[in-house]
Amino acid sequence: MSRSNKLWGGRFLKSTSTATEEFSASIRYDYRLYNHDIDGSLAHARMLCSKEVISVDEFAAIENGLKKIRGEIESNSFKWSETLEDVHMNIEAALTSHIGEAGKKLHTGRSRNDQVATDMRLFLREELDEICLQLTKLQYVLISLAKREAGTIFPGYTHMQSAQPVTLGHHILAWNEMLQRDYQRLQECRRRINLCPLGSAALAGTSYPIDRDMTAKELGFDGLCLNSLDAVSDRDFIIEFTAHASLLMVHFSRMSEELVLWSSDAFNFIDLGDEFCTGSSIMPQKKNPDVAELARGKCGRVTGNLMALLMLMKGQPLTYNRDNQEDKEPLFDTVDTLHICLRVFTAMFPGVTFNYKRMHAAATRGYSTATDLADYLVKKNMAFRDAHEVVGKVVGYAVKNGIELADIELDRLKSFCTVIERDVYNILDLQGSVNARDHIGGTAPGRVMQAATDARNLLDARVSETG
Ligand code: ARG
Secondary structure: OOOOOOOOHHHOOOOOOHHHHHHHOOHHHHHHHHHHHHHHHHHHHHHHHHOOOOOHHHHHHHHHHHHHHHHHHHOOOOOOOHHHOOHHHHHHHHHHHHHHHHHHHOOOOOOHHHHHHHHHHHHHHHHHHHHHHHHHHHHHHHHHHHHHOOOOEEEEEEOOEEEEEEEHHHHHHHHHHHHHHHHHHHHHHHHHHOEEOOOOOOOOOOOOOOOHHHHHHHOOOOEEOOOHHHHHHOOHHHHHHHHHHHHHHHHHHHHHHHHHHHHOOOOOOEEOOHHHOEOOOOOOOOOEOHHHHHHHHHHHHHHHHHHHHHHHHOOOOOOOOHHHHHHHHHHHHHHHHHHHHHHHHHHHHHHOEEOHHHHHHHHHOOOOOHHHHHHHHHHOOOOHHHHHHHHHHHHHHHHHHOOOHHHOOHHHHHHHOOOOOOOHHHHHOHHHHHHHOOOOOOOOHHHHHHHHHHHHHHHHHHHHHHO
């Protein structure tokens, strides 16, 4: 007689040691899959019934039992047991204790291996859709900010050195481009998530007359996993998602770094809003950009999850190995981190206030219109390299005298190059400089306005597609 109290205990003479139980149980975290696990079981049982593997009455009992269990879980009255290892066996054991014999038939033609693979795909599909929705909201916020700031002069940097004036709206739309690509990547990955492993059973498929298309359709999958061995062992979809999530977090981290810099005393370009900053327990004057810093920090965490998942799969022979249970915590953590980052950034951006004077002054400093002066000379028929040389000398003069290019008198400018006329001051001016960059992808206010409108139209189309 079996001495084990497990659902799989038939061949065991001794029960599992407490340490093993503690070591191998996943219920602490995989209870989160309960809804998808129940959906998967309902679809499987309905299919078994339609193929007359179980009777109509048995199906009815299973359906009622599972729905009751869902209710118990949702009202917090369900008793999870660590001895029952995971979410699958907790629910199945409860089903049998509720409805008796019929409950024991649910697992016909199925294994926890195809069951958990199905649960994970359903879970990730739902989370991904929610994340994409939030991402869309954040993009809307950025785009309307970009519209508002389409004409605002802002210092553009390379090497963190003031380079050329740009518009703030243009800078914000650069962030939107990053997020746009993140969205596309996630959608692309969704196609590979949304395939159904059910029917693969433990690894080799099943000898029951199953209808895989029926279960897949009922669960909203676009198609089937086409090889049972791969279906139970594949976790590529989780790795792919986490890779895209890591890149999204890299984008958050880059934005955060800018927000931290801009809100510092040295830059003083922005105020992040009290609701999104925290104080210091010792220095009463402090207002710290903690949200941005935490997001920057959480990037490391998600990238760490990606590494964990890659190493989890490396070296696993086909097919299912228990290693795979370790896919859950990194994925859950990744999903939770994305949700909270998206939410807090979407809430924070509309309240950010800009210090236009400081941004303008910073854009003026550092001879940021030197390239415009060179371009001016080129338009007067000088070769670009010669123009570069002349402007280098003009900048040297300005540095030596501690003045800006626009402060140099016309006679002095002419002493560097006779073709310079009074109209030069139009281009030495910041507004003239940004206005001149009037092409697709350029920073001229009109272009930024147009780019923001185009970006918004893309989002509108996305929303009407996804409903
Ligand atoms: N809790 C397990 C997991 O997450 C479920 C599958 C267990 N399968 C098995 N053959 N032990 O992977």
